[in-house]
Amino acid sequence: MKAKLGLKLIIVSAAIMMSLSSVSMAAEKIRVAYETPNTHLKARTVAKFKESLEKLSAGKMVVEMYPSGSLIPSKQEVSAAIRGQVEAIVPFISYYESITPKAKLLTTPMAFRGYDHLMKAMEGEIGAEIFADLDKKGLKALGFWYETPTVLFTSKKRVTTLGELKGLKIRTYPSATLEAMLSALGTNPTVIPGNEVYLALKNGVVDGAVTTPSFAVSLKLDEVLKYITDVKLVFGGYIFAMNKKFFNNLSAEEKGNITVAAKAATKWNQGAIHSEIKVSVDKAAKNGVEVIPASAEEIARWQKAMKPVHDGLDNEVKALLAKAVALK
Known part of the structure; x- marks a missing residue:
């Protein structure tokens, strides 16, 4: 009787350990919501982020793409990301105006001479100020992705x-x-x-x-x-942002992989923008x-x-x- 009970305890313990192991080994899922179809430059930039992150993490982090407002309506993306209803978003810059007036600079008509001018602004003090405002609102800005004019x-x-x-x-x-x-x-x-x-x-x-x-x-x-x-x-363009609490709860390695993947996607986007104008x-x-x-x-x-x-x-x-x- 004792032997049978001991065997049952061993089996139950093993099952619990296997369950805990499978949970710990489960891939970290990042859902990215955006309003454009997957043929659009923004969606293709998300795809570059996905490809880079999943490779860097050896599949331990998985990016799920939700195009055409299929997860969240475009007008609700920013508030949903702040609340943690979705991990990451890529709305057009104007959708951030409700939480930071500084975003209005990027929809101010005829404010920039061209993309080189805009890139210099977003990679310098101006971009840092806008990103800092988003951080205060609960969003971790990971990059500015360019759109055709x-x-x-x-x-x-x-x-x-x-x-x-x-x-x-x-x-x-x-x-x-x-x-x-x-x-x-x-x-x-x-x-x-x-x-x-x-x-x-x-x-x-x-x-x-x-x-x-x-x-x-x-x-x-x-x-x-x-x-x-x-x-x-x-x-103009789009700010790729992640729920700050979600980002902060990741391991140092995971944060690093996300940052590297976001930079790689941003660099690809910068290289694609000029040809995208002509193609479109x-x-x-x-x-x-x-x-x-x-x-x-x-x-x-x-x-x-x-x-x-x-x-x-x-x-x-x-x-x-x-x-x-x-x-x-």
Whole structure:
């Protein structure tokens, strides 16, 4: 009897040990939520992060990708990540404006001369200030990933000059700064989430949209848009961020692997951005979208129209803008 009882205890103990061992050996799962389809540059950058991290960790860390808002609606990504409902997010910079006004700098129209200028800002003091604000809110910023420039698309009217914009109803993504920009340009701004833009354009709810060529092509907006006015309004992108508590609870090795993988993905994204612009615009053109060039004089008129927007920025954003303008 005692022998049988002892044998049972040994079997139960072994089962418990095996269970505990399997738990400890289970891969650390990181879910990444974003609103674009997997053909988009952002999703492909997430894929680079996944590939790098899973290789560095020898499969002990697994990245699950959730494109097209399939896990969390884009408007809720930031709050969900802060609450820990998802481990990592990659929303467009404007979605961070609700928790740090400094993010408005990156949707301030015509604030940057180009990607080299923006990269210098985000890799220096300006990027550090924005990332520090996110840290205070419970998010660990791991990189800034670049997007093709925000430009004006229209569905029916061919816009060649600033004056031709007057009265048009133009869609924008959520951003107080971009709404102010569209008002300054003489249009009626309308905020519509990315996954609703196609139908809004198709049904004539809006006359056009400010968006990026890569986003437009990935969502097939080039099927319902006919013109691009080639004035680069915003050189923007996405902050790849992780729930801070989740990150802090990882081992030093895991944190290191995530940091290295995020840097590798960021570097890949930086190298891809310029070719992505050409590929996206070429795809749109192939689908019948006309790219309308703008002269230096016309671009200067649009720049002048932005003065009220710049003047209306919060003081801390104005201070960041001054730092950005001063960068050589």
